[in-house]
Amino acid sequence: MGDTTKGSHDVFVGSIDQGTTSTRFLIFNRDGEPVASHQIEFKQIYPQSGWHEHDPLEIITSVEQCIEGAVKDFETQGHSSAKIKAVGITNQRETTVVWDYETGEPLYNAIVWTDTRTQALIRKIKLRLGADRLQELCGLPLSTYPSVGKLLWLLENVPKVKEAYEKGNLAFGTIDAWLVYRLNGATKKNVFVSDPTNASRTCFMNLRTLDYDDQLIDFFRLDSSKLRLPKIVQSSHPEVYGKLESGVLKGVPITGCLGDQSAALVGQKGFTPGLAKNTYGTGCFLLYNVGDQPVFSTHGLLGTVAYDFGKGKRMYALEGSIAVAGSSVKFLVDNFGFVESSNKISELASTVEDNGGCVFVTAFSGLFAPYWIDDARGTIYGITAYTQRGHLARATLEATCFQTQAILSAMEKDSGHKLAELAVDGGMSNSDLCMQTQSDLIQIPVIRPKMRETTALGAAIAAGLAVGVWDSIDELKDINVEGRTVFKPQMEEAKSKEMFGRWEKAVQMSKGWSS
């Protein structure tokens, strides 16, 4: 930690937010306000129904361009880039990248967390002896969602990947590990690390020890002497993530790293057990801080790491993961031209009073928490000659709210605690209609901060804490508190229950389509 940083107000922290549909770089001041930013959408590759890939090199380019764009904006405002003391990384989780450790080149496209090509493979693995004990070790239910299935598919189907593995040259990583590796100059420095919030999404990490577990690796019939896994290091650290090797911020240290949902919890300052946040991005993810010991769900949720800021500052979370949220809105826009952009969907939904009897189970990747139905696919119920586009727009927004309602009910059963309020963020939370519907359905207040880049803020906090931009989390308490919007329940509880009953019926009916 440099003395010039400690206590000084004229310092800034950069944050790389590498999401499922776009990459951003934001520069935050010490008050947690974004002063400059740049965002780039990159290509979504869908080679077949159910497959979803990204180009790992395009992701790197998008990060480099975002850094350049935001720094330019920052300098235009009269700031010097020398004031940027550190950079944090936050990223889409589970998405799997494999590369050749000798050359640093990717061996296949990244397989995205939403991808369902591993459905049959996972079903076979579920039959193995010991499959029912996995969740007690790694916190995750066996499904198409974690990285492990994607890696096993690559080993079975891509000869180059298998060859590299046999030679002991196969590097496997989630997006955080890939970014850190490449931003450090790849083979030049070979910085090959991942933080526990990301590593906990692979199925290889033991949730109690925060290290790889041979029981898990053996169960998946992988040879740890052949597979190169990134070293698991804490989420906020002054040294372990290296430095930016090139570009306008060359030499600036990377000092924070968090999976995007953990970063959002940190950005919402969910540091105390009992606090929860729900992020409505491409998917939607509810994280509930359970304290410094892991909780293993028995009601369809995931046990995961909230953040690891070092000894005595490590927290766990229960998570409810919804595969499709904002992506369903994008689907109506891109595939059917319902409106010209996602931010117009509420307008369309407001042209009608209710869903007109329609329920849309947006199971494009099967249904995740708390249902885990891998063979469900997107299905709309209740269409009649009366149905208008507005009804479908409303049913689309409601689908994420219903799944959140189901997750909260599971969370109450797992934790024995009823949530008093829900902090929200992410692209889809911009819809007032959606947030009001959410509050109506869950019957508690929904709190939306004024500054919604909480994911990027969380990574900036992790990075800033490591270099003394902030000395402790107590110093963060006033950040992003002013100007919040509170959505209070306006619907009768009986009506909310009735609507949820119809949703649950639709979920049951959606089973089995892709079996």
Ligand SMILES: Nc1ncnc2c1ncn2[C@@H]1O[C@H](COP(=O)(O)OP(=O)(O)O)[C@@H](O)[C@H]1O
């Ligand atoms: N006003 C809005 N109403 C509803 N959905 C929206 C709105 N604005 C953005 N979205 C949705 O939010 C998603 C983008 O949110 P974001 O938090 O940037 O996601 P990610 O981090 O996953 O890339 C898109 O899928 C988009 O359809």
Ligand SMILES: O=P(O)(O)OC[C@H](O)CO
């Ligand atoms: O891109 P998002 O914000 O929907 O987040 C993706 C998640 O990290 C997947 O687990």
